Amino acid sequence: MHNAHCPSPCSNFETTEMLTRRRLLAQLLLVTLYGALVSSEHLLEPGYSISTVLDFNKPLPSAGLDVSGIIPFALHPLTRSPNLLLLLDSSNSAFYSLDLPLSQESHIRLLSGNGTTGFSDGDAISTMFKRPRSFAVDYNDNVYVADRITHVIRKINGHSGVTTTIAGGYTQKEGHTDGSAQNATFSADFDLLFMHKMCSLLICDRGNRMIRQMDLKPEDCEEKPQSSKGLGAIPVSVIAAVALLCGLGLGFIARPFVTSSSTTGSLREPLHTPLTESNPNNSDETSTDALLRHQKRSC
Ligand SMILES: *[C@@H]1O[C@H](CO)[C@@H](O)[C@H](O)[C@H]1NC(C)=O
Numbered sequence: 001m002h003n004a005h006c007p008s009p010c011s012n013f014e015t016t017e018m019l020t021r022r023r024l025l026a027q028l029l030l031v032t033l034y035g036a037l038v039s040s041e042h043l044l045e046p047g048y049s050i051s052t053v054l055d056f057n058k059p060l061p062s063a064g065l066d067v068s069g070i071i072p073f074a075l076h077p078l079t080r081s082p083n084l085l086l087l088l089d090s091s092n093s094a095f096y097s098l099d100l101p102l103s104q105e106s107h108i109r110l111l112s113g114n115g116t117t118g119f120s121d122g123d124a125i126s127t128m129f130k131r132p133r134s135f136a137v138d139y140n141d142n143v144y145v146a147d148r149i150t151h152v153i154r155k156i157n158g159h160s161g162v163t164t165t166i167a168g169g170y171t172q173k174e175g176h177t178d179g180s181a182q183n184a185t186f187s188a189d190f191d192l193l194f195m196h197k198m199c200s201l202l203i204c205d206r207g208n209r210m211i212r213q214m215d216l217k218p219e220d221c222e223e224k225p226q227s228s229k230g231l232g233a234i235p236v237s238v239i240a241a242v243a244l245l246c247g248l249g250l251g252f253i254a255r256p257f258v259t260s261s262s263t264t265g266s267l268r269e270p271l272h273t274p275l276t277e278s279n280p281n282n283s284d285e286t287s288t289d290a291l292l293r294h295q296k297r298s299c
Pocket of ligand 1: 170180182183
């Protein structure tokens with residue numbers, strides 16, 4: 001190393017290099033020896049036991065569904081349906097739900113994926129995935145699938161069971177473009193994590209060596225079953241309180257605005273204000289916020 005910089009005494013370069021090589025060899029030997037010593041230490045903690053609760057090599061009650069070829073790849077619990085377990089069969093590009101507790105008699109239902117490898121959205125048996133390996137589940141049991149080979153993110157709606165493409169739908173190619181989700185691109189190797197606190201999916205984009213974030217819709221992060229009208233109740237009550245403070249007259253003025261904003265049905269609508277307090281991405285100010293501020297100013 002030192003020799004590389006010296007201008008004059010480089011005549012003994014070769015011998016120094018040989019010395020360095022010998023030192024390296026010795027160090028390598030030491031590291032190997034140390035590694036061998038360390039890896040031979042096993043702390044065997046007793047007290048656990050293992051049993052097979054579901055064996056796909058044995059006959060299973062099929063109920064019209066061909067379950068003989070299932071190769072379990074990954075499992076995930078469901079929040080809304082705590083008595084079900086989600087199973088991904090990556091090789092056969094299909095998601096199943098299993099009844100809990102697991103047994104050889106556990107009911108197996110197809111959640112999505114007709115077993116053919118491909119890219120097609122729709123209901124459980126129209127949908128095709130391309131051997132996905134990673135998925136995330138939100139509090140409404142919506143399943144977000146990292147369909148890595150197609151470079152898209154799919155969503156299996158936990159309520160309707162319909163599968164849609166939520167990211168990369170236009171592009172369907174490899175890349176690392178951010179922005180509008182349908183125009184975004186992903187590598188061929190990425191993982192998903194549902195982050196309730198941020199109401200988002202974190203994309204561990206291995207292929208691009210990046211962690212990326214996809215903001216979800218507020219409804220995906222609602223913990224309790226609520227109708228769209230139930231959601232609307234929160235800001236309306238807030239507005240009512242503000243209106244009371246400001247005087248009844250303003251309340252009457254605000255009413256038509258509130259009614260019109262909650263009937264549009266747009267998912268970017270204001271009705272999630274209390275949920276997104278901690279969300280750093282609050283760039284799009286909702287109309288209710290604007291309305292509230294407007295009222296406060298006029299107080
Ligand atoms: C996304 O892609 C579509 C189809 O190529 C195009 O029409 C649209 O303008 C793109 N949107 C953005 C924001 O780039």
